[in-house]
Amino acid sequence: AQTVTQSQPEMSVQEAETVTLSCTYDTSESDYYLFWYKQPPSRQMILVIRQEAYKQQNATENRFSVNFQKAAKSFSLKISDSQLGDAAMYFCAYRNEKLTFGTGTRLTIIP
């Protein structure tokens, strides 16, 4: 069974600074997808970024980028120029047949 591990239950960052959230996963598959979802206090799950395992190039979406290390089974999220609206729970997720979530990292933005 696939497992997703987020080792940082909580993180904080000064506004406008950069923060990196860690995620590792375990799988024997070679073809899969990885995601970062954000869940603000409203509890609406919002897609932040996605990565196809067959692509070596790291995905980027504006201020959000990932460091995908397939051999190490690592998928970290970097948020640049942090904004107050980035405060939320961030979930790393692995998808093969179904979506498996990590336990989440609560990100606090310090004004």
Place this chain on the structure above:
Amino acid sequence: GAVVSQHPSRVICKSGTSVKIECRSLDFQATTMFWYRQFPKQSLMLMATSNEGSKATYEQGVEKDKFLINHASLTLSTLTVTSAHPEDSSFYICSASPVVLTEKYQETQYFGPGTRLLVL
């Protein structure tokens, strides 16, 4: 694009009654929809995979007779919590993946806003 709605957003019911939650994909068709449950300060746990026109596939430990799922069309799936009890109180979230769209949308699940269920 890729918007999913849920109704109701919040429901309070008495123990022993049944509650139906609707999940709709508003601007795309979804052959498959998913139902999750989230306890406070915890991650999302997949309950079942809902397939249009066929029976849902339940995860281990999920009672299929308690959590009835119907996927009647490519844009609507319903979850009915039958004979609800206080331990069924939770946050229920659905998601859907577009049938076929551009590469950007494939394999991505889009989530509804969730339904908070409180059973008294």
